[in-house]
Amino acid sequence: ADYQPKPEHKFTFGLWTVGSSGADQFATTFPVRGPKTPAELVRLLGEVGAYGVNFHDNDLIPLDATPAEAEQIKKDFRAALKETGLVVPMATTNLFSAQIFKDGAFTSNDPKVRAYSIQKAMRGMDLGAEFGAKIYVFWGGREGTETDATKNPLDGLKRFREALNFLCEYNNSQGYGYKFALEAKPNEPRGDIYLPTTGSMLAFIETLDHPEMVGVNPEFAHEHMAGLNFMHAVAQAWDAGKLFHIDLNDQNYARFDQDWRFGQQNWKQAFFLVKFLEDVGYTGSRHFDAHAFRTEDYEGVKDFARGCMRTYLIFKEKARQFNEDKEIQALLAEITPASGEMEKFEGKFTAEKAAALKAFSFDRNAIAARGLKYEKLDQLLTDLMMGIR
Ligand code: GLO
Ligand code: NI
Ligand code: NI
Ligand code: NI
Secondary structure, X not given: OOOOOOHHHOEEXXXXXXXXXXXXXXXXXXXXXXXXXXXXXXXXXXXXXXXXXXXXXXXXXXOOOOHHHHHHHHHHHXXXXXXXXXEOOEEEOOOOOOHHHEOEOOOOOOHHHHHHHHHHHXXXXXXXXXXXXXXXXXXXXXXXXXXXXXXXXXXXXXXXXXHHHHHHHHHHHHOOOOEEEEEOOOOOOOOEEOOOOHHHHHHHHOOOOOHHHEEEOOEHHHHHHOOOXXXXXXHHHHHOOXXXXXXXXXXXXXXXXXXXXXXXXXXXXXXXXXXXXXXXXXXXXXXXXXXXXXXXXXXXXXXXXXXXXXXXXHHHHHHHHHHHOHHHHHHHHHHOOOOHHXXXXXXXXXXXXXXXXXXXXXXXXXXXXXXXXXXXXXXXXXXXXXXXX
């Protein structure tokens, strides 16, 4: 394996990721990297071998741009896409940066803010469609509270639902063919954000008018902030047929939003995630929603972007080795025994089966006495990942 990114790997980055100025909560007015235009960022991504670029409405067109400025930016952006061959698989709306969103967007207590947010999302969908985006992400960054004295969460859910129902109909009315992908995050920037986990989003989707149009965009960092197992969240989304997009990065448990290079910190979790995506045959974008360290210049940003993709491909190769390793596979076969005698109790309920199972006598102690060799298996994986196998 040469670990070189190719279009078929579907590696994408947001304009906001490689375009991050390196500003943080304690240095908002001291960016360490000067701004680059969207067209320049596309060329940077082309240089490192990415397949696609995604954007928020205002990553491409600044909030206060004139129509003439907007046209020029789009023209330059389009030219850079053509030159590099990059595509735009996903677009999204910034409903969290501007002052007007200080109390949320779709769930704000102010009906003017709610209406403005839906207007902004429709315009964002128009913009994404101009560049061929087929996935539209909704991250409700400020849909939440610092104190629940201000809002009833039931109102929050109702407003969020109404907004999405409206936008699903808008999608149909324009014939855009978008699939919506809802992105959960437990907190930051709000004290608490509604629908804090991928699991919450999955349950919420079933309450919408067009559940078939809506899936999820789970993010590694966000599930880790909530102390959860990211791969398990992704698996549940996949099982529900709802894994429409994914945000890859890295994040230590229970910290603020770190948005690190994919695989920087939690190798094992990243490995299991890549293995899962490759084993099930996920065909969507592998989107990196991450930032280079504040210590980096734009050369460092390229190192960061190359690193995200390279690490993914290394884990993909390791997953292949895991699946082809005779000792590991033999052990796996041993620890997941065939049904044998239990087959007659398995599957759908029948009254006879239930009666037979109730009457069956199990040797509980003998069953429990069997060692499962999980220690051995996990060490084989560790050896494999460390490159000594
Ligand atoms: C912030 C989110 C953000 C979203 C983006 C896409 O933590 O991860 O980057 O992914 O706004 O809508
Ligand atoms: Ni995030
Ligand atoms: Ni994200
Ligand atoms: Ni983040």
